[in-house]
Amino acid sequence: MNVKKDLLNALAEAEGDYISGAALAERIGVSRNAVWKAVKSLQAEGYSIDSVTAKGYRLASDNNRLSAEVISAGITAKTLGGKIIVLDEVDSTNNYAKKLASQGALHGTTVIADRQTGGKGRLGRTFSSPPETGLYMSVIVRPECDAETAAMITTAAAVAAAESVELLCGHRTDIKWVNDLYINGRKICGILTEASMSMETMSMDYAVIGIGINVRSVKDIFDAELLKRASSIEDETGVIPDRNRLCAGIVNRLERVLGELESREFLAEYRRREILTGHTVTATVGNEVITAEAIGIDDNANLIVRTSDGTERHLGSGEANLCRISE
Template sequence: MNVKSELLASLASADGDYISGAALADKLGVSRNAVWKAVKALETEGFSISSVTSKGYKLNDDNNRLSADLITPLLKTKELGRNLRVYDTVESTNNITKEQDSNNVPHGTTSVAERQTAGRGRIGRNFVSPAGKGLYMSTLVRPRFSLEYAPMITGAAACAVAEAVEYCCGQPVMIKWVNDLYMNGKKICGILTEASFGLEMRTLDCAVIGIGINVRSVGDSFDEELRKRATSIEDETGVAVNRNKLCAEVLNRLEIYMKKIENRSFLAAYREREILTGNIITANVGNKQIIGEAMGIDDNANLIVQLQSGETIHLNSGEANLCRIKNV
């Protein structure tokens, strides 16, 4: 690492406390003047750092610049996020992570971006990803379980992200089957899982879990129509969440929840948060729309729906989209 990276990592590890210029210089093996120059360079790049005579330097809580040097010290994972890259702008973090897999990157490889120009949701929908407003990240996982568990990855990831958001802002987060997180009736997050299968052996080679969270106030970044359906953590809670901290918390919890898929223990948390159950819903299945009552989530993370005819069906994420509570 260079002096700037080492300085950022040291300040992040201080957990909001000041570190003297002398202590930083000694730790980094440079002069105090070199520390001062590195601080000024980081401030020019958008990092918020306080400097107080006789106290030293500290990284401010209002820092809103993503950096691997700020995320890594907060990780408690063994593998997820340990191979981490942060980009200014990408078309899609899912795309760039899948491209890296051609080099056989390790389990847990994670890509994070300040901005996406072509962020994607399910069935090709656009995910608006303005700079500095959200957390756009994708993690490549290489599970050792069989194909039958692959459809549950998104549900487990939704639980992990919901817990991370709640930890950072203190307000409840709900899940709309299968892949959206909600606060106060509006979407704050979408999750897109794209899997690669070994068909001959019926195994899951890898999966890329894409997560897009609206973190800071969206302002005029969303058009009027989108603001009716989507919001951000800050707009709903007033809390300007630190995106580096949120990223680390997502990875910390995702590593835990990936281990809960085979025994299906994540389903209890998923069911507690799921908001369609008990409501009359509409859903697009193939080329037709169905109407029925959402009865719950089965043991394969499918949505149980009782149709108006009385028939009960189990919808999987591959066949149903645009599930919404019906306006009555």
């Protein structure tokens, strides 16, 4: 019996409601004194637990401790999130998840860390990942689809993450093609998908979807140069979402959008949130820098641009290394 683990499960499932010490003791099968000791131990570990006489205990709304038990309690997905791994620190959740995937980890296994020492962005860039501030998570998926369809996983993940952030903070969350989330014109999230192909079948063996979201204020953490490009949910909205709830919400929505890869249904929501369309953009395509008007997203999630001579080009995420709105 693990009293602390069982207690966390019970408090998480209560979704912010109080549970009396007696009810907890009966549920877990221990004394009320054992419940009290477990609460004190969890509080010492950093969990924020409210205690009110005649009401009992609840996880406080400002709880900032990541917990596999709390995350699992919020997951309703059937195929994702069956195994949740929470780490205090790791070089990169994507690296950790790729190692697990290569060893046969099941579809839906999810790795979350409080801090990354080597967080990764696209094209070898770094993703600053300070402790107790962001949500850094990687989900292992084994999609049964062709390579062209699988290439849209990042696009689908952006929709899942944007919907989840917006639900919890109450502020519109936009997508900058292809993999960044913005609030008030400031970047708060990046997504990096890494895949392994089977040379025998020429199909995808697995993909690891890495999502990094700045949740709490980064004003006193990021340097001045980084703050020109990046912000956080709290800094942009004043709202501090529970990282556990945010993680569970993303897993739940990710299952839905991955189920829409073949039908492309999720693209309607992606297009509604995408912010380059309608602007003149500068894109680096190989060794070429082009300036063109972004006019939409095609059915393969490529960015459609029109150059000054009227030529339309469809830019793939693997082709356009950098794309930004021209000043």
